Amino acid sequence: MLSFKLEARPEASRTMSYLSPLIAVVLTMLGGLLLFSALGKDPLEGFQVFFLNPMRSWYGVSELLLKAVPLMLIAVGLAIGFRANVWNIGAEGQFILGACAATGAALLLEDVSGPQVLLAMIVAGALGGAAWAAIPAFLRTRFNANEILVSLMLVYVAQLLVSWLVFGPWMDPDGFNFPQSKMFSDSALLPMLVEGTRLNLAFVMALGVLVVGYVFMHRSYLGFKMRVAGEAADAARYAGFSAKRMVWFGMLAGGVCAGLAGMAEVAGPMGQLTDKVASGYGFAAIIVAFVGRLNPIGIFFASLLMALLFLGGEQAQLYMSLPASISKVFQGMLLFFLLGSDLFINYRLRMRRTLAKAGA
Amino acid sequence: MKPEHAAAASDAQPRLILQGIRKVYPAVVANDGIDLRVMPGEIHAVLGENGAGKSTLMKIIYGVTRQTSGEMFWEGQPVTVENPAHARSLGIGMVFQHFSLFETLTVLENVALALPGNPDLADLARRIESVSTRYGLPVDPRRHVHALSVGERQRVEIVRCLLQNPRLLIMDEPTSVLTPQAVRVLFETLRRLASEGCAILYISHKLDEIQELCHSATVLRGGKVTGACIPSAETPKSMARLMIGKDLPACVHTAGQADGEVRLKLAGLSQASPDPFGTALKDLQLEVRSGEIVGIAGVSGNGQAELLAAISGEIPLSEAGPVQICGNQAGRLSPDQRRQIGLCFVPEERLGRGAVPSMALSDNAILTAAAAKGLVKHGLIDFRAAKAFASECIERFNVKCGGPAAQARSLSGGNLQKYIMGREIMQAPKLLVAAQPTWGVDVGAAAFIRQQIIDLRNAGCAVLVVSEELDELFEICDRIAVIADGRLSPTRPLAETSVEDIGVWMSGMWPGAESAPAAPSDQSTSDL
Known part of the structure; x- marks a missing residue:
């Protein structure tokens, strides 16, 4: 008789830790093919529409990069916290607050022109996200409240806040009662990188943050301390690294990056604040961070993949009349398969021949 | 031979035979062609340094892991032990070095959990009492485990084995957690068991104990049998040579300095433990000076962990005064701040x-x-x-x-x-605090580490060593104190005390100790 047994590996497999995201991607694609056939669509056509169509033209590629910008920004910030076991699940809310704060700066400086407007918006966006992340950080360090729950619940508060703003004080008087702010002035919009596309300066900003994140995680003493805190809390206490400071820094790094992403969204493709500003970037970035192995280089590629799932979902709606939730299904599959294959980083499957025992 | 048929013949039948046992792990060969033979009524020592393959061998016998090759015969029959439950059903019992008891449950409940089926608790309590009186292992089945001393917990483990009438009992480093007096009691129990025909495998690296207790010994080194001997016919020196392949290294230890500046001062350190089953520290007083090594002896769980965390700063105090490091009131400093004023700390884990x-x-x-x-x-x-x-x-x-x-x-x-x-x-610390500096380290490396500590002292460092190994403390310390139930005894220069005295102190009974002695490990008080 053959039986399978999960057996702990003597040492975590490095190969498997890099291989696991690739396996998850392949399985997600296979799962997609099955899904398309189950929905009565031609799986090959579905595959083409979903994964290839978005990249058919240079414009498509630029849209892909544009979508990837907020994902990579948020994911780098989250990865800094996740490495220290600080579980900030509320990047979506911090993104919204960043967008609101940047909008506030833009509206305040409506009559000013010049680069100082964008600069003020960047600072405001970062501070807005940081302020929202500071709430779970404070509650965790002061009252030991679980940061997963607090940061997650604050997402819904943030959504109500942005609704109130665009339905109330910030509603565009000439906007036919749509829930949106005034369009930003040209000084409050990020300059385009390539003529004829929507790809803007935020892409450069995101690459910059990736580099800073890389140096921070792999070269800085503070990044080292956070890694120790995440991997062995007792060793961090023994070394004298303050656990509270780790929580604060981990939460704030996520908040600042998510706030920047929110700013880039309103000052970029949207050009104004609406109540639909956050289209799930904050949650998708959690998956991006893990698919990218909490490493800025990995996060760069993972955010492109996730952006493709977003765009592919839109294409599938347009050309195959599939529901909008198709993107979410793919995101879910990706995370599901990733978690599944991650099991084999620390375990391996052993086949064992057992003899049927008499009288056992 | 038909051992099942004749009781007389079964006496001559080895209880356990191992032939050519080999165990290969992915990175290492832990056992390599080990032969072993244990007779009924024999106390058989398995002697070897850490990493010699003793634990692996015992795990194979007890069914925790399986050999790569080799044969095991139980009372003459070839057998493959599937798992510990199978081992117990054969009549093999094992007392592990690290106990597997639930602290929030009573002794009775802990024993019941380990037995097959659904035993009647009242009846089981009577059986526990009868077994424990018969073998001189007093335990009250109604007490909660967290209230027991380490020695008492070990008794619970032994009683739990004895209830299943083992014909082979494996003891893994049983004395590492006991006071010298409690060791005496344990040896009596083991001798009585052996006289009734139970075979005992006794794993240890303490040569004097093996010499005193065991009838025969198998020595392992690097996964192989390097010798077999009759301990009573050997000297600790000759056995050490079998065990490590050379003579036991000794440390060069000259007298310490007695008038150096005070580098560590505990001035009335009192601290509740954050762990509900931890030990609160009660008014500790201690001075450690430059150029001396001070040792703190004691059975583990008597406040060592709390004391060390208070000195290292891992658990900050509410006041600055009770812990003074190199002249600084350090009670409220974090571990890295204390490091900056000259403290280095080696934790137990x-x-x-x-x-x-x-x-x-x-x-x-x-x-x-x-x-x-x-x-x-x-x-x-x-x-x-x-x-x-x-x-x-x-x-x-x-x-x-x-x-x-x-x-x-x-x-x-x-x-x-x-x-x-x-x-x-x-x-190059000014003050070194080390917990169990050589625990689990092989004999050669232990001597090396001790020599390094002594050299550091000679260079003017103040050293505090907290250890459960009395031999070690007596080898390297200049002064020694005992911690028991969160209280610290006065220190004594080494020349003015002895292992026996310190053993008594380890039960909380030192001259001038408060009238109520601290939970001595040999007391069998009921909590009624």
């Missing part, structure tokens, strides 16, 4: 506390030596300096590993301990 398991040795150097060795510049880590420091430490302390890039978890316990000791000693 190496993996996960003294070192991050998944990180390279060079990264683990940064953990505590960042400031002292200048491994961080402008907030960025100087990886080259960290690697150089780690390499130097590996070389000077003879750490066997795959170089500074090796993960801490890939090292054996002894080698990691050498690395951590080296990392702390090479920072």
Whole structure:
């Protein structure tokens, strides 16, 4: 008789830790093919529409990069916290607050022109996200409240806040009662990188943050301390690294990056604040961070993949009349398969021949 | 031979025979062609250093793991032990070094959990009492485990084995947690068991104990049998040679300095434990001076962990005064601040506390030596300096590993301990506090570490060693104190005390101790 047994590996497999995201991607694609056939669509056509169509033209590629910008920004910030076991699940809310704060700066400086407007918006966006992340950080360090729950619940508060703003004080008087702010002035919009596309300066900003994140995680003493805190809390206490400071820094790094992403969204493709500003970037970035192995280089590629799932979902709606939730299904599959294959980083499957025992 | 048919013949039948047992792990051959034979009524020692393959062999006998090749015969029949439950049904019992008891349950409940089926509790309580009186192991089945001393917990483990009428009892390093007096009691019990025909496998590296207790011994080194002997016909020296392949190294220990400046002062340290089953510290007074080694003896769980955390700063105090380091009131300083004023600390747990398991040795150097060795510049880590420091430490302390890039978890316990000791000693501390500095380290390496500690003292460092090994404390210390139930005895110069005296003190009974002695391990008080 053959039986399978999960057996702990003597040492975590490095190969498997890099291989696991690739396996998850392949399985997600296979799962997609099955899904398309189950929905009565031609799986090959579905595959083409979903994964290839978005990249058919240079414009498509630029849209892909544009979508990837907020994902990579948020994911780098989250990865800094996740490495220290600080579980900030509320990047979506911090993104919204960043967008609101940047909008506030833009509206305040409506009559000013010049680069100082964008600069003020960047600072405001970062501070807005940081302020929202500071709430779970404070509650965790002061009252030991679980940061997963607090940061997650604050997402819904943030959504109500942005609704109130665009339905109330910030509603565009000439906007036919749509829930949106005034369009930003040209000084409050990020300059385009390539003529004829929507790809803007935020892409450069995101690459910059990736580099800073890389140096921070792999070269800085503070990044080292956070890694120790995440991997062995007792060793961090023994070394004298303050656990509270780790929580604060981990939460704030996520908040600042998510706030920047929110700013880039309103000052970029949207050009104004609406109540639909956050289209799930904050949650998708959690998956991006893990698919990218909490490493800025990995996060760069993972955010492109996730952006493709977003765009592919839109294409599938347009050309195959599939529901909008198709993107979410793919995101879910990706995370599901990733978690599944991650099991084999620390375990391996052993086949064992057992003899049927008499009288056992 | 038909052992089942004749009782007389079964006496001559070895209870257990191992032939050519070999166990291969992915990275190491733990057992290599081991032969062993245990007769009924025999107390058989398995002697060897850490890593010699003793534990692996016992795990194979008890069915925790399975041999790669080789045969095992139980009372003449070839047998493959599937799992510990199968081992128990054969009549093999094992008392582990680390107990597996639930602290929040009573003795009775803990025993019931280990028995097959659904035993009647009232009846079981009577059986526990009868077994425990018969073998001189008083335990009250109604008491909660968390209220028991370590010695009493061991009794619960033994009683739990005895209830299943074992014909082979495996004891894994049983005396490492006992006072010298409690060891006497344990030996009496084991002798009585053996006289009734139970075979006992006694695993230890303490040569004097084996000489006193065991009828025969098998010596392992590097996974192989290097000798068999009759301990009573040997000297500890000759057995040590079998065990480590050379003579026991001795430390060069001259008298310490008695008038150095005070580097560590505990001035009435009282602290409640954050752990509900921990020990509160009660008004501790101690001075450790430059140029001397002070030892703190005691059975584990008497406040050592709390004392060490209070000195290291891992649990900050509410007041600054009770802990003074190098003249600074340090009670409210964090561990890294205390390090900056001259403290280095070696914790008892190496993996996960003294070192991050998944990180390279060079990264683990940064953990505590960042400031002292200048491994961080402008907030960025100087990886080259960290690697150089780690390499130097590996070389000077003879750490066997795959170089500074090796993960801490890939090292054996002894080698990691050498690395951590080296990392702390090479920072040239003014005050070194070490918990169990040689626990689990092989004899040769232990002597080396002790010599390094003595050399550090000679260079003017103040050293505090907290250890459960009395032999070790008597080898290296200048003064010694005892901790029992969160209270600290006065210190005595080594020349003015003896192992026996300290053994009595370990039960909380030192001259001038408060009238109520602290939970002595040999008391069988009922909580009624």
